[in-house]
Amino acid sequence: MSLVAPVTIQKITGSSLIEVPDLLAVEEPLEIRLGFGPVDDRQQRSVAVTMRTPGHDEELAMGFLFTEGIIHKSTDVISCRHCVQDSAKEGNVMRVELNPDVVVDWSRLTRNTFTSSSCGLCGKTTIDAVMALTPGPIDADFLLEPAVLHALPDRVRETQRAFAYTGGIHAAALFDADGKLLLIREDIGRHNALDKLIGAAFWQNWLPLSQFGIFLSGRIGVELVQKSWMAGVPLLAAVGAPSSLAVQMAQEAGITMAGFVRNERFNLYNKPERVSLQQPLSV
Template sequence: MKAAVTSVDVWRTRQLNHDKDLLAVEEPLQLRLEYGDPSDRSTADIAVTMRTPGNDFELALGFLFTEGIVTDRNDIQTIRYCLQVKDVRERDNVVRISLKPGVDPGLERLKRNFFTSSSCGVCGKTSIDQVKQLCASVQNDYTFVAERVISAPDLLRKGQKVFEYTGGLHASGLFDKSGDLILLREDIGRHNALDKVIGAALEMNKVPLRDHFLVVSGRASFELIQKALMAGIPLVAAVGAPSSLAVELAKQGNMTLLGFVKRGNFNIYCGREHLKI
């Protein structure tokens, strides 16, 4: 398993000396899909994402689910690192996901480029309409208590172990309706951090996450809302601002979306009726 943190030399102007600094690791992860009948298996490289090593299998599972390639964990036979990679140093950077026979990945419908940057996972899509088609409205039956939601970013920040050393990672945290932190994942890519959370929730058989809410450490982008809707999350709280497209998608999906959630204040962009203030 590769490390999430690395040490580099740095010149600090304040002390005017050389020192060591810790940085978040960024490396490519290639997702390779195996599918088809037992007697006629096919493989396809479906994406490369720049990620921070760690929880790679959760990342792969979450990605396949939020892209609509699989519907649950039972569609997958095995997830493992690909040992057939020629360069031994890259074996931990290629994950091979084997689908069960009879599961159609629908690759002809997955119009996506093979490269995804760490900052933007949706930019490889050839059509925003294609992304919207994946999302259904969430079942929003709960009224969340505002005090529990606005205290969640502090709990998320305290749980960010790698960020504590590097200051260079995004985080997604899944909370239950009581405001308890259930899952936290960090990554240099905000969409990767959320895919890791959703992948972990799938492994725990918790999806759809109808009685949970999500907190993200930065802004709420369109793709984060899309992934949250795919997982059935009814409320998303962002420490930063949402984008206009994120608000539009959240409204269409019957989601409660909060922004600038910090120090006891927040903005409600939609879904106020599901928040008790």
């Protein structure tokens, strides 16, 4: 499947109209199914449906299952592939076969409902649920210069193939303390882009990501902090603003959070000691 889809649009400039070709970011549903249980009693269950931009679907499934606490290591997974038996859904259903020894705690998946802003959970409940899955606050020896953060928006934008065509797709990028970009994933959904990134790192046995930062092309919601915490990321930066609950969770996680990273500026919301500042902080 392609990341972009061609359309014809009516383009208005002042009172003039012209018909021109354009490209849109593709949005398609992806159903994630689990195959689980002992060898003599295998079962199948659908665990999630997410709207995503096709591509790196295996990584998306792995990242989702890892950050939800369903899988913990690569040996938990026997295979991950698209289902092809239903031609109407070909390419939009991903089946993940778990090792027979993996015991699935289905109650953990109910926590995923907190990603909705109208779910009714309070901030403390949300954070407590995530803390139950993590080893505790992140204590990583990670330090970078402000110039590294200043350079990230342009460097990431240069690599965003789909964004260059559509202007409507998010990116998540993994970088080291010197600003080297190691992985970049794109998707119409911010959480999907991050799941793909974490899923790729999961496959390569890079987790926990204690010596790397993650850069996001949009705002920082609490679900993005949760996923980063699960992956052991010490620094999370973004072009946009964080929410109040995102900052609260980052504080509990020991994650350095930088928002509004653009135009040679950024705001630090907690753990500023991971950014090497030449002058003391003032209020």
